[in-house]
Amino acid sequence: MIGRGADAREGTAITRPEGRRKLREQKGGNVLRARSKALFAIGKWSGRLAWALLLLSLLTGYGITQFRLVERLTLGLLTKPLAFRLHEYVGLPLLVLAIIHVGIGAFRRRRSPTTGVKS
Numbered sequence: 011m012i013g014r015g016a017d018a019r020e021g022t023a024i025t026r027p028e029g030r031r032k033l034r035e036q037k038g039g040n041v042l043r044a045r046s047k048a049l050f051a052i053g054k055w056s057g058r059l060a061w062a063l064l065l066l067s068l069l070t071g072y073g074i075t076q077f078r079l080v081e082r083l084t085l086g087l088l089t090k091p092l093a094f095r096l097h098e099y100v101g102l103p104l105l106v107l108a109i110i111h112v113g114i115g116a117f118r119r120r121r122s123p124t125t126g127v128k129s
Contacts, residue, residue, distance in 0.1 A: 046118065049114050049117070049118055050114075050118065052110070052114060053110070053111055053114035053115055053118070056107045056108075056110040056111040056114070057107075057111040059107050060104055060107035060108045060111055063100050063103055063104040063107065064104060066096065066100055067097060067100045067101070067104060069088070069093075070088070070093040070094075070096045070097035070100065071093075071097055073088050073090065073092075073093030073097075074090060074093050074094050074097060077089070077090035077093065080093065
């Protein structure tokens with residue numbers, strides 16, 4: 011059977027979860043698991059911030075073209091000049107956050123979170 015060698019003959023069979031745990035301990039599994047959790051948190055928050063900036067970009071873009079309607083809907087907070095200024099400044103942070111989000115997602119899919127081995 012897989013995962014059973016000389017230990018099975020002695021009567022102390024290594025089950026799969028025990029084998030994985032031993033492999034993680036040998037490879038520094040706690041460090042890799044902590045790093046994986048940190049990357050997951052960074053990826054999650056960068057995605058949420060990118061989503062918020064995307065919505066702001068859409069709102070300000072609409073505020074540039076349909077400024078009368080947007081001024082009324084925002085109770086005069088988002089005027090056409092302010093919408094134009096915000097729309098100019100949102101582009102670069104949105105791009106950076108999107109790249110971070112996608113890059114972390116691609117990196118996490120490429121490596122196993124428990125062993126660090128390429129899959």
